[in-house]
Amino acid sequence: xxxxxxxxxxxxxxxxxxxxxxxxxxxxxxxxxxxxxxxxxxxxxxxxxxxxxxxxxxxxxxxxxxxxxxxxxxxxxxxxxxxxxxxxxxxxxxxxxxxxxxxxxxxxxxxxxxxxxxxxxxxxxxxxxxxxxxxxxxxxxxxxxxxxxxxxxxxxxxxxxxx
Ligand SMILES: Nc1ncnc2c1ncn2[C@@H]1O[C@H](COP(=O)(O)OP(=O)(O)OP(=O)(O)O)[C@@H](O)[C@H]1O
Ligand SMILES: Nc1nc2c(c(=O)[nH]1)N=C(CO)CN2
Numbered sequence: 001x002x003x004x005x006x007x008x009x010x011x012x013x014x015x016x017x018x019x020x021x022x023x024x025x026x027x028x029x030x031x032x033x034x035x036x037x038x039x040x041x042x043x044x045x046x047x048x049x050x051x052x053x054x055x056x057x058x059x060x061x062x063x064x065x066x067x068x069x070x071x072x073x074x075x076x077x078x079x080x081x082x083x084x085x086x087x088x089x090x091x092x093x094x095x096x097x098x099x100x101x102x103x104x105x106x107x108x109x110x111x112x113x114x115x116x117x118x119x120x121x122x123x124x125x126x127x128x129x130x131x132x133x134x135x136x137x138x139x140x141x142x143x144x145x146x147x148x149x150x151x152x153x154x155x156x157x158x159x160x161x162x163x
Contacts, residue, residue, distance in 0.1 A: 029059040034124035040154030043086030054124035064098040
Protein backbone atom coordinates (compact mmCIF):
# COMPACT_ATOMS: atom_id res chain seq x y z
CA UNK A 1 0.00 0.00 0.00
CA UNK A 2 2.95 2.32 0.25
CA UNK A 3 4.24 2.71 -3.30
CA UNK A 4 2.49 5.19 -5.57
CA UNK A 5 2.87 6.87 -8.94
CA UNK A 6 2.13 10.61 -8.93
CA UNK A 7 1.73 12.90 -11.93
CA UNK A 8 2.69 16.56 -11.60
CA UNK A 9 1.59 19.41 -13.83
CA UNK A 10 1.82 23.19 -13.96
CA UNK A 11 1.03 25.79 -16.61
CA UNK A 12 0.92 29.05 -14.66
CA UNK A 13 3.69 31.21 -13.21
CA UNK A 14 6.92 29.54 -12.10
CA UNK A 15 6.08 26.16 -13.61
CA UNK A 16 9.41 24.48 -12.87
CA UNK A 17 9.50 25.88 -9.33
CA UNK A 18 6.04 24.40 -8.69
CA UNK A 19 7.10 20.94 -9.84
CA UNK A 20 10.26 21.20 -7.76
CA UNK A 21 8.18 22.05 -4.70
CA UNK A 22 6.59 18.59 -4.93
CA UNK A 23 9.90 16.75 -5.10
CA UNK A 24 11.26 18.84 -2.24
CA UNK A 25 8.05 18.52 -0.23
CA UNK A 26 7.91 14.74 -0.49
CA UNK A 27 11.59 14.45 0.39
CA UNK A 28 12.87 10.95 1.08
CA UNK A 29 9.63 9.34 -0.10
CA UNK A 30 10.63 10.12 -3.69
CA UNK A 31 12.19 7.05 -5.29
CA UNK A 32 12.39 8.10 -8.94
CA UNK A 33 11.61 11.27 -10.90
CA UNK A 34 11.16 11.59 -14.66
CA UNK A 35 12.54 14.21 -16.96
CA UNK A 36 10.43 17.37 -17.17
CA UNK A 37 8.27 17.46 -20.32
CA UNK A 38 6.72 20.43 -22.10
CA UNK A 39 3.26 19.31 -23.19
CA UNK A 40 0.41 20.56 -25.33
CA UNK A 41 -2.75 21.01 -23.24
CA UNK A 42 -5.46 18.36 -23.54
CA UNK A 43 -9.07 18.87 -22.49
CA UNK A 44 -9.18 22.65 -22.67
CA UNK A 45 -6.74 23.39 -25.49
CA UNK A 46 -6.83 27.20 -25.33
CA UNK A 47 -4.39 27.57 -22.43
CA UNK A 48 -0.60 27.73 -21.99
CA UNK A 49 1.56 24.63 -22.43
CA UNK A 50 2.15 22.55 -19.31
CA UNK A 51 5.28 21.26 -17.70
CA UNK A 52 4.60 17.67 -16.62
CA UNK A 53 6.58 15.01 -14.80
CA UNK A 54 5.89 11.73 -13.04
CA UNK A 55 7.44 10.50 -9.82
CA UNK A 56 7.40 7.20 -7.98
CA UNK A 57 7.09 7.53 -4.22
CA UNK A 58 7.36 4.97 -1.46
CA UNK A 59 6.60 5.36 2.23
CA UNK A 60 5.35 2.49 4.42
CA UNK A 61 3.69 5.02 6.72
CA UNK A 62 1.38 6.38 3.99
CA UNK A 63 -1.72 4.74 2.54
CA UNK A 64 -3.51 5.92 -0.64
CA UNK A 65 -5.47 8.62 1.20
CA UNK A 66 -2.26 9.98 2.65
CA UNK A 67 -0.82 10.32 -0.88
CA UNK A 68 -3.94 12.22 -1.99
CA UNK A 69 -3.74 14.53 1.03
CA UNK A 70 -0.03 15.11 0.50
CA UNK A 71 -0.68 16.10 -3.12
CA UNK A 72 -3.54 18.40 -2.14
CA UNK A 73 -1.45 20.08 0.56
CA UNK A 74 1.28 20.77 -2.01
CA UNK A 75 -1.32 22.16 -4.44
CA UNK A 76 -2.60 24.48 -1.72
CA UNK A 77 0.93 25.58 -0.86
CA UNK A 78 1.41 26.47 -4.54
CA UNK A 79 -1.59 28.78 -4.25
CA UNK A 80 -3.84 26.65 -6.38
CA UNK A 81 -7.28 28.05 -7.10
CA UNK A 82 -9.56 25.62 -8.90
CA UNK A 83 -11.66 27.54 -11.39
CA UNK A 84 -12.22 25.50 -14.49
CA UNK A 85 -12.18 21.74 -14.95
CA UNK A 86 -9.13 20.91 -17.05
CA UNK A 87 -8.20 24.60 -17.00
CA UNK A 88 -4.94 26.38 -16.15
CA UNK A 89 -3.35 25.74 -12.78
CA UNK A 90 -0.28 26.56 -10.76
CA UNK A 91 0.07 22.95 -9.65
CA UNK A 92 -1.84 19.71 -10.15
CA UNK A 93 -0.81 16.54 -8.33
CA UNK A 94 -2.76 13.43 -9.37
CA UNK A 95 -2.43 10.00 -7.81
CA UNK A 96 -2.08 7.74 -10.87
CA UNK A 97 -1.80 4.39 -9.08
CA UNK A 98 -1.10 3.00 -5.64
CA UNK A 99 0.23 -0.57 -5.54
CA UNK A 100 -2.51 -3.06 -4.74
CA UNK A 101 -5.30 -0.48 -4.44
CA UNK A 102 -8.39 -0.08 -6.65
CA UNK A 103 -10.91 2.56 -5.64
CA UNK A 104 -14.26 3.73 -7.05
CA UNK A 105 -14.62 6.49 -4.45
CA UNK A 106 -15.04 9.75 -6.44
CA UNK A 107 -12.74 11.48 -3.97
CA UNK A 108 -9.97 9.07 -4.93
CA UNK A 109 -10.40 7.03 -8.09
CA UNK A 110 -7.64 4.45 -8.50
CA UNK A 111 -6.14 4.06 -10.92
CA UNK A 112 -6.76 7.64 -12.03
CA UNK A 113 -9.31 7.25 -14.86
CA UNK A 114 -7.73 9.80 -17.19
CA UNK A 115 -4.42 7.96 -17.40
CA UNK A 116 -4.91 5.80 -20.55
CA UNK A 117 -5.63 8.86 -22.72
CA UNK A 118 -2.87 11.10 -21.39
CA UNK A 119 0.46 10.96 -23.20
CA UNK A 120 1.67 13.61 -20.71
CA UNK A 121 1.42 10.94 -17.99
CA UNK A 122 2.27 7.76 -19.94
CA UNK A 123 5.51 9.04 -21.52
CA UNK A 124 7.19 10.22 -18.30
CA UNK A 125 5.93 7.15 -16.41
CA UNK A 126 7.36 4.79 -19.03
CA UNK A 127 10.67 6.64 -18.87
CA UNK A 128 11.14 5.81 -15.17
CA UNK A 129 9.42 2.39 -15.25
CA UNK A 130 9.62 0.75 -18.70
CA UNK A 131 7.66 -2.32 -17.49
CA UNK A 132 4.87 -0.36 -15.81
CA UNK A 133 1.31 -1.67 -16.07
CA UNK A 134 -1.89 0.22 -15.35
CA UNK A 135 -4.17 -2.07 -13.34
CA UNK A 136 -7.21 -3.01 -15.43
CA UNK A 137 -5.68 -1.61 -18.62
CA UNK A 138 -2.42 -3.44 -19.25
CA UNK A 139 1.13 -2.39 -20.10
CA UNK A 140 1.72 1.35 -20.20
CA UNK A 141 3.76 0.95 -23.39
CA UNK A 142 0.73 -0.56 -25.15
CA UNK A 143 -1.52 2.27 -23.95
CA UNK A 144 0.97 4.78 -25.30
CA UNK A 145 1.26 2.98 -28.64
CA UNK A 146 -2.54 3.11 -28.99
CA UNK A 147 -2.64 6.93 -28.75
CA UNK A 148 -2.67 9.11 -31.88
CA UNK A 149 0.80 10.17 -33.02
CA UNK A 150 -0.23 13.82 -32.56
CA UNK A 151 -0.76 13.20 -28.83
CA UNK A 152 2.68 11.63 -28.43
CA UNK A 153 4.32 14.42 -30.46
CA UNK A 154 2.81 16.99 -28.10
CA UNK A 155 4.97 15.72 -25.22
CA UNK A 156 8.57 16.92 -25.56
CA UNK A 157 11.41 16.35 -23.07
CA UNK A 158 13.00 19.49 -21.58
CA UNK A 159 16.36 18.07 -20.53
CA UNK A 160 17.49 21.58 -19.69
CA UNK A 161 14.99 21.65 -16.78
CA UNK A 162 16.01 19.03 -14.22
CA UNK A 163 13.87 18.54 -11.14
N1 LIG B 1 -6.58 9.60 -8.35
C1 LIG B 1 -6.87 10.85 -7.98
N2 LIG B 1 -5.89 11.78 -7.82
C2 LIG B 1 -6.17 13.05 -7.48
N3 LIG B 1 -7.42 13.54 -7.26
C3 LIG B 1 -8.43 12.65 -7.42
C4 LIG B 1 -8.21 11.29 -7.78
N4 LIG B 1 -9.41 10.66 -7.87
C5 LIG B 1 -10.34 11.56 -7.56
N5 LIG B 1 -9.77 12.77 -7.29
C6 LIG B 1 -10.54 13.95 -6.90
O1 LIG B 1 -10.52 14.84 -7.98
C7 LIG B 1 -10.65 16.15 -7.45
C8 LIG B 1 -9.60 17.03 -8.08
O2 LIG B 1 -10.00 17.32 -9.30
P1 LIG B 1 -9.14 18.32 -10.14
O3 LIG B 1 -9.69 19.69 -10.02
O4 LIG B 1 -7.68 18.13 -9.83
O5 LIG B 1 -9.47 17.70 -11.53
P2 LIG B 1 -8.73 18.02 -12.80
O6 LIG B 1 -7.25 17.97 -12.53
O7 LIG B 1 -9.31 19.26 -13.43
O8 LIG B 1 -9.13 16.78 -13.70
P3 LIG B 1 -8.47 15.36 -13.67
O9 LIG B 1 -8.72 14.79 -12.30
O10 LIG B 1 -9.20 14.65 -14.77
O11 LIG B 1 -7.00 15.55 -13.95
C9 LIG B 1 -10.41 16.13 -5.98
O12 LIG B 1 -11.58 16.45 -5.33
C10 LIG B 1 -9.99 14.70 -5.71
O13 LIG B 1 -10.56 14.25 -4.51
N1 LIG C 1 -0.75 18.56 -21.26
C1 LIG C 1 -1.53 18.68 -20.18
N2 LIG C 1 -2.79 19.09 -20.32
C2 LIG C 1 -3.57 19.24 -19.22
C3 LIG C 1 -3.05 18.94 -17.93
C4 LIG C 1 -1.72 18.51 -17.82
O1 LIG C 1 -1.20 18.24 -16.71
N3 LIG C 1 -0.98 18.39 -18.97
N4 LIG C 1 -3.83 19.09 -16.83
C5 LIG C 1 -5.05 19.55 -16.96
C6 LIG C 1 -5.82 19.75 -15.74
O2 LIG C 1 -6.60 18.68 -15.42
C7 LIG C 1 -5.67 19.88 -18.24
N5 LIG C 1 -4.84 19.65 -19.35
